[in-house]
Amino acid sequence: MEVSLTVNGRAVTSDVEPRTLLVHFIREHLRLTGTHVGCETGYCGACTVHVDGKAVKSCTMFAVQADGADILTIEGVANDDVLHPVQEGFWERHGLQCGFCTPGMIMSSIALLEANRTPTETEIRHGIEGNLCRCTGYHNIVRSVQYAAAVMRGEEPPPPDWET
Amino acid sequence: MTRYLGTSVKRVEDPRFLRGLGKYVANLTLPNMAYAAVKRSPLAHAKIRGIDTTRAKALDGVIAVFTGEDLLEGTGGFKCGSLPCGFQVPNLNMPPHNPLAVDKVRHVGDGIAVVVAESPYIAEDALDLIEVDLDPLPAVVDARGAMADGAPLVHDSAEQNLAFHWPLGDEEAVNEALSKSDHVVELEFINQRLIANAMEPRAAAAEWDPATESLTVWTTSQNPHTIRLLLGAFTLGIPEHKIRVISPDVGGGFGSKIFHYPEEVIVPFAARAVGRPVKWVATRSESYVTDAQGRDHVTKAKLGVNNDGTMTALHVTTWANMGAYLSTFGPLIPTALYITLFSGVYKTPVIFGEAYGTFTHTVPVDAYRGAGRPEASYLVETMVDLAARKLGMDPVELRRKNLIPTDAFPYQTPVALMYDSGNYQALFEKIEELSGYESLRKEQEAARAEGRLVGVGFASCIEASGPAPSAVAVGLGAAIGLFESGAIRVHPTGKVTVLTGSHSHGQGHETTFAQIVADQFGIDIADVDIVHGDTGRVQYGIGTYGSRSAAIGGSALVKSAEKIREKLKQIAAHQLEASVEDMVYDQDEGTISVAGSPDMVKTFAELAFASVLANNLPEGMEPGLEESSFYDPANFTFPASAHVAKVEIDPKTGEVDLQSYAAVDDVGNVINPMIVEGQILGGIVQGVGQALWENGIYDEDGQLLSGSMLSYAMPRADGFPSIALDRIETPSPHNPLGVKGAGEMGTIAATAAVSSAVLDALAPLGVRHLNMPLTAEKIHQAIAAAGNGGGE
Ligand code: FES
Ligand code: FES
Numbered sequence: 001m002e003v004s005l006t007v008n009g010r011a012v013t014s015d016v017e018p019r020t021l022l023v024h025f026i027r028e029h030l031r032l033t034g035t036h037v038g039c040e041t042g043y044c045g046a047c048t049v050h051v052d053g054k055a056v057k058s059c060t061m062f063a064v065q066a067d068g069a070d071i072l073t074i075e076g077v078a079n080d081d082v083l084h085p086v087q088e089g090f091w092e093r094h095g096l097q098c099g100f101c102t103p104g105m106i107m108s109s110i111a112l113l114e115a116n117r118t119p120t121e122t123e124i125r126h127g128i129e130g131n132l133c134r135c136t137g138y139h140n141i142v143r144s145v146q147y148a149a150a151v152m153r154g155e156e157p158p159p160p161d162w163e164t
Numbered sequence: 165m166t167r168y169l170g171t172s173v174k175r176v177e178d179p180r181f182l183r184g185l186g187k188y189v190a191n192l193t194l195p196n197m198a199y200a201a202v203k204r205s206p207l208a209h210a211k212i213r214g215i216d217t218t219r220a221k222a223l224d225g226v227i228a229v230f231t232g233e234d235l236l237e238g239t240g241g242f243k244c245g246s247l248p249c250g251f252q253v254p255n256l257n258m259p260p261h262n263p264l265a266v267d268k269v270r271h272v273g274d275g276i277a278v279v280v281a282e283s284p285y286i287a288e289d290a291l292d293l294i295e296v297d298l299d300p301l302p303a304v305v306d307a308r309g310a311m312a313d314g315a316p317l318v319h320d321s322a323e324q325n326l327a328f329h330w331p332l333g334d335e336e337a338v339n340e341a342l343s344k345s346d347h348v349v350e351l352e353f354i355n356q357r358l359i360a361n362a363m364e365p366r367a368a369a370a371e372w373d374p375a376t377e378s379l380t381v382w383t384t385s386q387n388p389h390t391i392r393l394l395l396g397a398f399t400l401g402i403p404e405h406k407i408r409v410i411s412p413d414v415g416g417g418f419g420s421k422i423f424h425y426p427e428e429v430i431v432p433f434a435a436r437a438v439g440r441p442v443k444w445v446a447t448r449s450e451s452y453v454t455d456a457q458g459r460d461h462v463t464k465a466k467l468g469v470n471n472d473g474t475m476t477a478l479h480v481t482t483w484a485n486m487g488a489y490l491s492t493f494g495p496l497i498p499t500a501l502y503i504t505l506f507s508g509v510y511k512t513p514v515i516f517g518e519a520y521g522t523f524t525h526t527v528p529v530d531a532y533r534g535a536g537r538p539e540a541s542y543l544v545e546t547m548v549d550l551a552a553r554k555l556g557m558d559p560v561e562l563r564r565k566n567l568i569p570t571d572a573f574p575y576q577t578p579v580a581l582m583y584d585s586g587n588y589q590a591l592f593e594k595i596e597e598l599s600g601y602e603s604l605r606k607e608q609e610a611a612r613a614e615g616r617l618v619g620v621g622f623a624s625c626i627e628a629s630g631p632a633p634s635a636v637a638v639g640l641g642a643a644i645g646l647f648e649s650g651a652i653r654v655h656p657t658g659k660v661t662v663l664t665g666s667h668s669h670g671q672g673h674e675t676t677f678a679q680i681v682a683d684q685f686g687i688d689i690a691d692v693d694i695v696h697g698d699t700g701r702v703q704y705g706i707g708t709y710g711s712r713s714a715a716i717g718g719s720a721l722v723k724s725a726e727k728i729r730e731k732l733k734q735i736a737a738h739q740l741e742a743s744v745e746d747m748v749y750d751q752d753e754g755t756i757s758v759a760g761s762p763d764m765v766k767t768f769a770e771l772a773f774a775s776v777l778a779n780n781l782p783e784g785m786e787p788g789l790e791e792s793s794f795y796d797p798a799n800f801t802f803p804a805s806a807h808v809a810k811v812e813i814d815p816k817t818g819e820v821d822l823q824s825y826a827a828v829d830d831v832g833n834v835i836n837p838m839i840v841e842g843q844i845l846g847g848i849v850q851g852v853g854q855a856l857w858e859n860g861i862y863d864e865d866g867q868l869l870s871g872s873m874l875s876y877a878m879p880r881a882d883g884f885p886s887i888a889l890d891r892i893e894t895p896s897p898h899n900p901l902g903v904k905g906a907g908e909m910g911t912i913a914a915t916a917a918v919s920s921a922v923l924d925a926l927a928p929l930g931v932r933h934l935n936m937p938l939t940a941e942k943i944h945q946a947i948a949a950a951g952n953g954g955g956e
Binding site for chain 2: 017019020027031032033034035036037038039040041043044046073074075077078083087090091092094096097098099100101102103106121122124125126128129131132133134135136137138139140141142160161162163
């Protein structure tokens with residue numbers, strides 16, 4: 001079956017088996033391997049991308065269901081050399097260790113901040129609860145999102161915990 | 165130039181991960197690649213009567229199907245061998261572990277056949293077309309039950325399903341001390357099975373080059389050189405020097421990626437047999453039934469204590485579940501990494517511990533973050549809490565009474581280990597302040613007066629990290645020494661490539677090791693590149709586990725750097741016409757000058773170039789600037805910690821609300837505080853996961869009931885408050901960096917601390933003990949039972 005969609009601002013048309021999951025389409029057909037597969041059953045969030053501006057676990061839909069959609073993956077988040085504030089936040093506040101959950105975590109965090117520029121810690125924790133991270137214990141991911149939220153509001157981010 | 169050690173340098177590996185450019189095995193594509201999928205047993209124990217692969221082989225797009233027999237028989241003189249156990253305790257019963265099952269299947273998930281196909285989808289389809297005739301047999305899943313009369317045998321060669329019995333300590337002295345103690349507290353409990361659940365599922369790929377008769381294997385491993393050694397010596401029979409193993413970016417390990425797995429044998433076999441590169445990536449369901457699992461002990465313990473709170477003796481018997489086969493380090497975990505830790509931070513004078521390792525029809529059990537040490541800490545801390553309750557003493561006061569004094573180091577415990585350094589009194593002072601321990605107790609008193617179930621948990625723990633002095637490790641049963649290798653190659657322009665045998669799969673070595681090396685030379689961290697995870701580039705390596713990398717891998721780099729600095733001094737002395745003894749290496753500036761004559765100076769880069777210009781070197785000196793070292797530690801390092809958790813339990817639902825958590829850790833000198841805190845935070849949350857939610861449950865037929873992310877409850881972001889951290893630094897006296905392990909301490913302490921808090925909350929109801937995980941359901945039942953007049 002033919003599917004046409006926009007990925008990271010680029011139009012793509014491809015012939016896929018109807019059962020191809022969107023995540024496999026992104027990884028295998030487009031070779032955008034930054035979107036990861038942690039479970040393929042919708043639990044872990046490693047495969048999170050944006051579909052028409054919403055965070056979606058890309059293992060939960062077929063590629064053909066994304067026909068006509070506008071898709072953003074981790075590879076399209078930075079503006080050339082300039083990292084997105086959420087990417088910057090994860091770097092500044094040690095929001096990643098092995099990096100496997102990171103692309104999905106960043107995509108969910110961006111969606112969270114697009115909807116709410118002033119989230120409380122509780123709102124952040126709820127906002128990312130669909131994304132599992134086995135390494136960080138989430139603490140520094142929360143700090144990373146808080147950093148990004150401050151930057152996106154044009155404010156000075158709070159100092160890192162390890163300095164206080 | 166600034167110095168990097170002790171500062172929170174941002175991680176140099178992060179940009180690639182942040183941009184989605186990590187190089188994980190699953191991302192690898194090679195020209196003409198084929199894909200493998202493994203047919204697995206749905207039963208825990210069954211005789212294989214027959215395997216019919218005809219229909220699978222006939223499916224369009226299927227290239228080949230191999231069974232266990234095919235692997236043993238081989239093709240073209242190339243066949244597979246049994247996966248060995250790398251830790252052989254005395255009298256170990258080590259039955260064969262074929263990469264694919266041959267006569268019987270022994271756990272759900274045991275491999276039966278492998279399909280190689282043009283796409284992963286076709287390979288999956290073909291699995292359904294393989295017909296396996298299985299004759300079901302009864303199963304045993306419980307570590308102690310496995311030894312009972314009449315229990316089904318996992319291996320005919322292992323009577324009573326016993327793999328080993330490992331005692332340590334003076335049992336007679338312990339029994340005598342217990343008989344003289346004012347009180348003996350006893351407890352029988354379970355330390356439940358856990359599943360590591362690294363977010364990246366395991367994967368393996370292989371390519372055979374017929375031109376050079378050599379093999380390249382990509383695998384999600386914490387120790388690629390060990391995998392190469394085992395492939396060469398045991399499982400593939402391809403000479404070691406003809407194998408290259410690459411572990412590129414690996415998405416978390418927590419122990420589960422240390423071991424040599426069947427797929428690391430099957431995939432190269434298939435690649436060679438079909439003459440194409442082959443890749444296999446585990447599904448998450450496969451991870452649940454094939455990744456080695458953790459913990460799973462049944463334990464009986466007795467602790468003697470006198471009226472004044474002095475601990476007199478500890479006696480422990482543990483039945484440790486080994487699963488269906490011995491995993492690479494399986495027997496190490498409940499023995500030398502467990503019983504040797506029973507002294508904790510206390511001066512208990514006599515201790516005896518013994519472990520029975522038993523086979524069951526479950527997934528093999530091996531190291532999982534902490535590996536034996538969390539089990540030991542949970543045991544010791546739970547017993548100490550019970551003793552305090554028995555005496556009506558504050559648990560912190562009782563602990564303080566028994567702490568090893570600061571002037572007693574190095575401290576010889578009654579269970580073999582010699583602690584290198586520590587300051588437990590300072591640790592206690594700091595945690596009491598950070599957690600507000602006294603006010604927590606006051607809050608608790610007030611809450612209890614209102615009938616609320618508030619608990620404060622305390623855990624003070626020890627860890628033996630950085631395994632291990634090779635002589636000790638091999639003496640205990642290790643099949644290889646546990647040193648580490650580190651080489652430094654200085655390029656003509658003064659840029660530096662570092663080749664380490666440690667492996668980073670989240671730990672941030674590319675940053676911390678660069679900090680170490682940059683400081684050694686006084687150069688910019690951007691001029692240092694860390695290479696790891698590739699046996700084709702790195703000379704040798706033992707790998708990363710047991711919180712060993714900074715202490716051992718880092719120290720190997722210091723040794724190599726010292727050799728290079730010495731050579732640089734000799735070159736400088738020669739060119740400046742001064743004596744070597746007068747040369748001063750300024751590690752702030754990256755220069756070498758003549759003492760007292762700062763203008764007689766050479767920079768690091770100048771000297772690096774001089775070493776390859778090689779026209780003006782001291783007589784007899786070889787050109788070039790590259791050194792390699794193997795560092796074998798003199799001892800383990802002994803990090804310690806004190807953690808405090810506060811919980812409140814909803815009496816109606818049994819739900820635990822973790823309201824605050826504070827941790828003070830002593831991991832010796834700290835290279836990068838940000839990274840160390842990250843390790844501790846991640847460890848704490850994993851430890852809390854064991855205390856409250858995680859449980860690998862098998863039913864009596866050996867079916868894993870918690871075999872998905874839906875049924876196996878992993879910590880999520882919303883279950884936690886912010887965590888307060890602080891530290892003290894008691895340097896290790898025996899490694900050049902003064903560091904101790906930081907990777908596992910959080911897990912070791914957190915399980916004990918949170919369990920302690922929950923049991924403290926329930927104590928007024930007369931609940932003496934509950935086994936983990938302390939789920940709402942279990943607590944609710946305990947509250948209901950207490951209301952009916954009795955605790956557990
Ligand atoms: S891979 Fe999609 S949610 Fe886990
Ligand atoms: S950083 Fe490893 S899973 Fe999140």
